[in-house]
Amino acid sequence: xxxxxxxxxxxxxxxxxxxxxxxxxxxxxxxxxxxxxxxxxxxxxxxxxxxxxxxxxxxxxxxxxxxxxxxxxxxxxxxxxxxxxxxxxxxxxxxxxxxxxxxxxxxxxxxxxxxxxxxxxxxxxxxxxxxxxxxxxxxxxxxxxxxxxxxxxxxxxxxxxxxxxxxxxxxxxxxxxx
Numbered sequence: 001x002x003x004x005x006x007x008x009x010x011x012x013x014x015x016x017x018x019x020x021x022x023x024x025x026x027x028x029x030x031x032x033x034x035x036x037x038x039x040x041x042x043x044x045x046x047x048x049x050x051x052x053x054x055x056x057x058x059x060x061x062x063x064x065x066x067x068x069x070x071x072x073x074x075x076x077x078x079x080x081x082x083x084x085x086x087x088x089x090x091x092x093x094x095x096x097x098x099x100x101x102x103x104x105x106x107x108x109x110x111x112x113x114x115x116x117x118x119x120x121x122x123x124x125x126x127x128x129x130x131x132x133x134x135x136x137x138x139x140x141x142x143x144x145x146x147x148x149x150x151x152x153x154x155x156x157x158x159x160x161x162x163x164x165x166x167x168x169x170x171x172x173x174x175x176x177x178x
Contacts, residue, residue: 007039007135008060010053010082012072012095014043019095019126020071028062028150040065046072046081052087053078061086067135071128073097074098076107079120089138091131092120 007027011020020041040060044053054075068086070079071093079092079151094107106126112122123130140147 001100005038005040005060005063006066006139007043007132008055008056008065008068009039009041010068010070010078011043012045012076012078015097016073016095017043020069020093020128023069023071023093023128023135025131026129026136030132030136030146030153046077047075050081053081057082057085057088058068060090063079067072067091067138069093069128069131069135071095071131072111073104073107074100075112080114080118083114083118083120089135090120091130091134092122093128094122094125096126143168 006077008022009027011017024039024041031038034054035178037103040063044056046053057068065088067089068082069091072078073095074097076092076094083090092111094111096104096105100106101158108122108125111120114120121134123134136146137151140150
């Protein structure tokens, strides 16, 4: 079967799209022409559309999907519900919500506290970008082109830090000369 996509991104509601778009941006950035890193972007609720959510997951498996990223706020059961329906790696993104008095802590605890045997890798609150980076790392284990792209991005990140330090050191040196 031809792989149609490697990463499935599911968010619990349309209001999550802005925060989850960070994952889409990272996956877009890592899409190398000869790499198979393409993804599907969906909205489905663990509570309001549980059958539909499971169907989306099962179709993703049939399409060759390798990693699923789930973003949800408040009760945030989406990642756990998805993990219960598949053996694919599931990465949970706890999201803040205007309706939550706990500023995303509720979503974090709901996402990270899974029963034994049904794990969800969980990133920081609202860090859909890190969920995508983790998905890329998982895919890079069997994709040398993607691995090289990831190594290049990591080097660019390191270079940026070193340049910032050089600038700081120059600023400090200039200040001592006066």
